[in-house]
Structures are given as structure tokens and as C-alpha cells.
Amino acid sequence: MSRSDKIDKVTLTIGDKTLELPVIHGAEGPSVIDVRKLYGETGMFTYDPGFTSTASCDSSITYIDGEEGILRHRGYPIDDLAMNSDFMEVAYLLFYGDLPNQREKEKFSSDITYHTMVHEQLLNFFHGFRRDAHPMAILCGVVGALSAFYHDSTDINDPHQRMVATYRMVAKMPTIAAMAFKYSVGQPFVYPSNELNYSENFLRMCFAVPAEEYKVNPVLARAMDRIFILHADHEQNASTSTVRLSGSSDANPFACIAAGIASLWGPAHGGANEACLNMLEEIGSVDRIDEFVARAKDKDDPFRLMGFGHRVYKNYDPRATVMRQTCHEVLDELGVRDEPLLQVAMKLEEIALNDEYFIEKKLYPNVDFYSGIIQRTLGFPSSMFTVIFAVARTVGWLAQWNEMITDPTKKIGRPRQLYTGSNGREFVALDKR
Numbered sequence: 001m002s003r004s005d006k007i008d009k010v011t012l013t014i015g016d017k018t019l020e021l022p023v024i025h026g027a028e029g030p031s032v033i034d035v036r037k038l039y040g041e042t043g044m045f046t047y048d049p050g051f052t053s054t055a056s057c058d059s060s061i062t063y064i065d066g067e068e069g070i071l072r073h074r075g076y077p078i079d080d081l082a083m084n085s086d087f088m089e090v091a092y093l094l095f096y097g098d099l100p101n102q103r104e105k106e107k108f109s110s111d112i113t114y115h116t117m118v119h120e121q122l123l124n125f126f127h128g129f130r131r132d133a134h135p136m137a138i139l140c141g142v143v144g145a146l147s148a149f150y151h152d153s154t155d156i157n158d159p160h161q162r163m164v165a166t167y168r169m170v171a172k173m174p175t176i177a178a179m180a181f182k183y184s185v186g187q188p189f190v191y192p193s194n195e196l197n198y199s200e201n202f203l204r205m206c207f208a209v210p211a212e213e214y215k216v217n218p219v220l221a222r223a224m225d226r227i228f229i230l231h232a233d234h235e236q237n238a239s240t241s242t243v244r245l246s247g248s249s250d251a252n253p254f255a256c257i258a259a260g261i262a263s264l265w266g267p268a269h270g271g272a273n274e275a276c277l278n279m280l281e282e283i284g285s286v287d288r289i290d291e292f293v294a295r296a297k298d299k300d301d302p303f304r305l306m307g308f309g310h311r312v313y314k315n316y317d318p319r320a321t322v323m324r325q326t327c328h329e330v331l332d333e334l335g336v337r338d339e340p341l342l343q344v345a346m347k348l349e350e351i352a353l354n355d356e357y358f359i360e361k362k363l364y365p366n367v368d369f370y371s372g373i374i375q376r377t378l379g380f381p382s383s384m385f386t387v388i389f390a391v392a393r394t395v396g397w398l399a400q401w402n403e404m405i406t407d408p409t410k411k412i413g414r415p416r417q418l419y420t421g422s423n424g425r426e427f428v429a430l431d432k433r
């Protein structure tokens, strides 16, 4: 329905009953049919597993137009933000609705910097894991435990405590993520340095060793920062919806973020970057691409091309465009331009974008397609890719959580179902079964 057909209601006819349902128009994008009174008036539910046609909330944080390949945060296009600002500016924008001026940025960055250390007792959690534990498993466990350390910022009705919990989470996620990485490679934890910016700090906590001075490479730090920006928020995706649903019960923010991390881990969602790199390694060379493309098209084969397709984007994911450019910058900086995986990825992209199956189903590379190659080139194992995604998305999760908590119309999320089980039955005693 084009926006020129500005209508304010729709009519639903059920038998001899006619029901008028209001239509609500947003700032842009699809309008919504308000079905809140449907069950009360008709005794029927709407049915939409996977929420392909359902708006779960209203939000002013991020706007996506999947057909046009548009992604904006508070109205700013993602490529403008990725090329001209940094992750702390984008975090401020998502939280407060406007880009910070110089003074606001310095204060925000300093407030985050001075919360980057974690309670020393938290180190004991890490030592309970096996060394080969997946870093995402460690992240789920350690973040879920944070509410045991920060009781003074778990009252979701206190604006000051919400702000403290938000800043603590943004500040401590990179420290915890780096600790998960260090633990997995058997190296000592590296404490944050207040002299470095967010992305430089993260790279140093991951790659510094006591035996030598760590030198920040500004090109790599800029690439890291851009990866954080590109993954910061993305409207009501699976993990953000998980955070919102968890928060709707007034659970504390640390528990809600841990729930979001768990959802993000899935290979259909944030786990796709790890799965995509593993797929590129399995393909191995350009002459095996056709075999994998054929498998992706085979209805009887569950294999999918990881890093392709998207629920919303039926055009190129604008983040993938920036990620692709960043990938070339990093490989050039490190003199690994002929990285075999990049050759496979570029050839796979070319073949897929010209294959009628992918064209018909509008399957384009998404944010996860190139991010794995950059992160591996930065020195991360594929098991850390989703952890890095979670560090970035923590900003989006918290912005969306704060928006939901401060919404005066907030209600606990409680979907219903289409029941398909047994009808009422008489109980049969054990000796009669």
C-alpha cells in the first residue's frame, strides 16, 4: 500500500460481524494495522510465526528499508556514520537521539572509559570453564552473572541506575570479550588502558602480551571501530526482540543482555559470520564454488550460503558494502591482498549475484559476508566473531531496552498460540495404562 493511500482504518468482516481496525502511520516505512482489540472483539488471534508481517513495537532508533537497502540510525545513513564518525559517537546517538558535540563526546567517552575494568572476583568465573570452551558460552555465563556484582544498578525504575547499568555494560563488554579470548588461548588477561579509545583498547586487551610493548595500528583500530559501528543496532532482529521480551518482565538489564547474547549466537543470526568463514574455508578454492552454490539451491539439502540472504534486505545490505571496502583496506594495509579466502568470497559473490535462484529469491551478501575475513585478518579466530558482534550490538540492545522500559504503554510481552494438541481427556490411572 503506497503512503499516498493514507488511510486511517481497515474493515474486517467475520461472518455477519464487521470490525473496524485503526491504521497507524509512522515517520516512514510500512504503516500498521492496530489489532490490539481483535481478540476481545472476535475471540480470534492473528497468526504470524517468525513475525514476517508483525510490528512488535514502535521505535525511533533505527530505520531499515529492505527493498532500497537503506539503514539509518536516528535518521543518519549507516555509511555516513561508518565513514565519518566513531563507535562512541554512534553509541551516544543511539542512546540520546543526536550526535554528540565535542564536549558531550569527550564526557561520554570518558564515562565509558572509567567503567572498563571488571570486578576482580569475576576472574574466578573464567577459571571455571575448560580452556576449549567456546567464547560465546563464556560470554553468556559471565554477562549473566554481572547482576550478582552490580546490585546497585538493577532497579529498572530508577533512571540513574538504568544509566549506570547501561554505561557499565557498554564499558565492560569489550573487557569480558577480550578475557574470553585470552582465556581460550592460554594467555594472561590484559587490563584496559585509559589512554586508548574503545577500539584500540579492545585490540590491545586481545593481542597485547606481557613480554612486549603493544603498538596500536591505527588502520586496524579504525577497521575494528567500523565493525563495531556496522553491528551496533538493526531494528527488531531476533536478539533485540529477545532483549525486549526479557526486559518486558522487568528483568534486570544484565540478565536481558545475556538473553540477547544467547539469541545472537545462532548461525541463522549473529553466528553467521563464524559459519560464513568456516564455509569459505570449506569451499577452499574458486573451482569448488559451483558445487556449494548447487547445494544451496537444492531443496533437499539444508545447506545455505552463510552470509547471504536476510529477512528484511531484499537488496544489498548497506553494511556489507562498507564491510567489503574495509576488508580491502585491511588486507592492503597488511599486504595480504591475495588472501585466498578473499578471492573465494569475491568470486562467490559474483557467481551468486548472477545466479537466477539468488536473483529470484533476492539473496544478497549481508553484514556477515565480509566481516569474518576482516576479523580473521585482524588476528581473531572464527569463534570470536560473534563475540565481537555481541560487543557492538550491546549498544543497540541497551538503546532498545531503555526505549522499551521508558515507554509509558509498556506491557509484559505475552504472545498467544494456535493450539494443535489433544482435546480434553479423562485421566487413566497408572495400573490401567
Ligand code: SDX
Pocket: 233, 234, 236, 237, 238, 267, 268, 269, 270, 272, 296, 297, 303, 304, 305, 306, 307, 308, 309, 310, 311, 312, 361, 363, 366, 367, 368
Ligand atoms: C543477521 O534480522 C536482522 O536484522 C539480523 C542481522 C542483524 O544485524 O541483527 O542483520 C544479522 O542475522 C544477518 C543474517 C545472517 N544469517 C545468515 O547469513 C545465514 C544464511 N541466511 C539464511 O539463513 C536466511 O537468509 C535468513 C535466516 C537470514 C533469513 O531467513 P528468512 O527471512 O526466514 O528467509 P527464508 O529462510 O524464508 O528464505 C527465503 C528463501 C527460502 O527458499 P524458499 O523456502 O522460499 O524456497 O530463500 C532461501 C530459503 O531456502 N534462502 C537461501 C538462503 N537464505 C534464504 N538459500 C540459500 N542460501 C541462503 N543463504
